[in-house]
Amino acid sequence: MLLQDEQYVVKWLSQYGALPKTQITRMLQKPAQTADKILRNLKKQMRIADVSSGYYIGLDAMDKPDQRTILAVWVLLKFIDYVDPMAHYPAVYPSQLFFLKENTGYEIVVLYEGEQNLLKLLQPQEDLKYIIVLPRISMAYGMRLPHAPCLFATVDFQGDEEPGVTFYSEEAVSDDEISGHVG
Template identity: 75%
Template sequence: MLLEDEQHVIKWLSQYGALPKTQILQMLYNKPRSTAEKIIRNLKRNMQITDVGGGYYLGLDGLCKPDQRMILAVWVLLKFINVVDPMAHYPATYPAQLFFLKENTGYEIVVLYEGEQHLSKLLHPQDEDTKYIFVLPNIQMASQLVLPAAPCLFATVEFNGEEIPEVLFYRGGDEEWTTSVRLPER
């Protein structure tokens, strides 16, 4: 019988594929790091999860391939993780990567690469409470998107040589984009 936190880790890896170990540790934000690492060790020992990519990633089996779009979406999710129930986020419908609920509002995280601006036309909000977070390689790309009829937020994920990236959120329009209030670190 798996503990609740172990079940969460298994669920996340089954939904999102292989994820960096750092992300799993941050998703277990409410546990001391030593406890979160113990949860991972126990799952490995019981052969529920395994190292992928030399141990940088964790997956349900060694053949899992990390999906870089999903990994970027999870970095954005992690900025909200302390206000999102562990079971209230899951894969979204294409072209979005991830859906989560925060205070009865649904957010879809959409990761777009350069040249994929046209994919934003495929988004159609299911209800008036849906919001979108577009993760872009650079904020200038936002002015090239055809946005859905829903509130939209824009973000960039900047690694700057670090293992844990800085996620910046933007507001504005046209050529004048400014970073909005950065979300507090946990």
């Protein structure tokens, strides 16, 4: 029988595929030593395996990390203190991830260059907000947004183990006030 935290790790990896070890450690919300012990126990039980020399962890050593999902998880981690460990899961395309925070649903949509038209596929619902992750915030100009509250984010890897995530309000983008970002 797996312990509660071990069950969380197995569930997350079954939902999202291989994830960076750093993300799993952060999602556990435990001290690094405790998280390492949880992961060691799961490896010993052959429930999880190192992927790409241990940078990623998956259910199987052959798991392929999905970069869109990984970007979405970095954004999720900015809210992790307010999200129950089982209150996030894969979303319906073109979104990558759905999570509940204070009875409001959020979908994280990761778009690459030239994919702005994918927003037309979103199905806005009451009490649902979107976080649109872009490679650079200038992509947001002129974007046709769904009829739902939207927040923009960029994930900036500066060589650190954990990237910086910057949030921008819909108003800041539409008012050309990129310097007025939040987060």
